[in-house]
Amino acid sequence: MTEPVADRRATPQATAARAAPIEYIARTRAYYEALGYPAYRWAQHDTVPFAPLARPLAAARLALITTAAPFDPALGEQGPAAPYNAAAKFYTVYRRPRRPVPDLRISHVAYDRVHTHAADPNTWLPIRALERALSEGRIGALADDVIGMPTDRSRSQTLARDAPQVLRACTEQRVDAALFVPNCPVCHQSTSLVARHLEANGIATVVMGCARDIVERCGVARFLFSDFPLGNSAGKPFDDASQRATLAAALDLLESARGPRTVVESPQRWAEDERWKDDFLNIDRLTAYDRQRLRDEFDAQKTIAKGLKGGDR
Numbered sequence: 001m002t003e004p005v006a007d008r009r010a011t012p013q014a015t016a017a018r019a020a021p022i023e024y025i026a027r028t029r030a031y032y033e034a035l036g037y038p039a040y041r042w043a044q045h046d047t048v049p050f051a052p053l054a055r056p057l058a059a060a061r062l063a064l065i066t067t068a069a070p071f072d073p074a075l076g077e078q079g080p081a082a083p084y085n086a087a088a089k090f091y092t093v094y095r096r097p098r099r100p101v102p103d104l105r106i107s108h109v110a111y112d113r114v115h116t117h118a119a120d121p122n123t124w125l126p127i128r129a130l131e132r133a134l135s136e137g138r139i140g141a142l143a144d145d146v147i148g149m150p151t152d153r154s155r156s157q158t159l160a161r162d163a164p165q166v167l168r169a170c171t172e173q174r175v176d177a178a179l180f181v182p183n184c185p186v187c188h189q190s191t192s193l194v195a196r197h198l199e200a201n202g203i204a205t206v207v208m209g210c211a212r213d214i215v216e217r218c219g220v221a222r223f224l225f226s227d228f229p230l231g232n233s234a235g236k237p238f239d240d241a242s243q244r245a246t247l248a249a250a251l252d253l254l255e256s257a258r259g260p261r262t263v264v265e266s267p268q269r270w271a272e273d274e275r276w277k278d279d280f281l282n283i284d285r286l287t288a289y290d291r292q293r294l295r296d297e298f299d300a301q302k303t304i305a306k307g308l309k310g311g312d313r
Helices: 012-016 024-034 127-135 155-172 185-200 212-218 240-256 274-278 288-311
Strands: 061-066 094-097 145-148 177-181 204-209 222-225 262-265
Touching (some): 177 185, 177 240, 185 204, 185 212, 222 240
Parallel strands (some): 177 204
Antiparallel strands (some): 094 145
């Protein structure tokens, strides 16, 4: 089904009370062009596949799909507030048992390192919240393995390599639905592309993320938008109520959507002061020295990532 439906069910009062979401496409384009790189072409689709949930959610089996990377102490700093670490990147879909909770981290992606510090894994890996939902009977079952997928600037690689592998991992675990939790700007595109592939193959999906413009441009069946700094798609850090509410909204959306491009905005706010939105990749706040330093650092990280990509780690 490809009916273009949009459903934004946040209350007018909640929407009016906040500043507009960050326009990540425009922000990243200006930032990287100022550093001397060509403009990146973000994925855009006019039609969106949609797979209805095959059975009631209380009887359905759900998979969690993340862009977080398995922790490897040999790969440098990866803990809370770690700088961007391209050495921790990976380019092959992986599976890890859900129990015990795997050690998956996000130092390899461009989350918002100014306003969040990746100290609480529950903000990007909602296993605890999912286990609670399972115990409460909200969902029928959880896949035994968490599925990890790369975040790749190459859309063709994501579609040709990662999407079929994620579909295979879901099929092998006999899932009815999949929950995607992206972290960085490109993560939001990569997960959206793979979610589209699953929908086209009969698996219902919901993406819960923080980069609204990227996900909506790509076009997905169901999207729960939280207006939080990148890296907090599953809720606020060390805030159990926020994390529970975020997952509950995603599950409600998975169950209630009747057509593609169904978007729900969380009523939660990151803070009363929304000036945090001014900081992420804001080229206007950088001196000429900063720009050259960042260009040099980015080139070095690209070299590391290119070497890893060639080996498909």
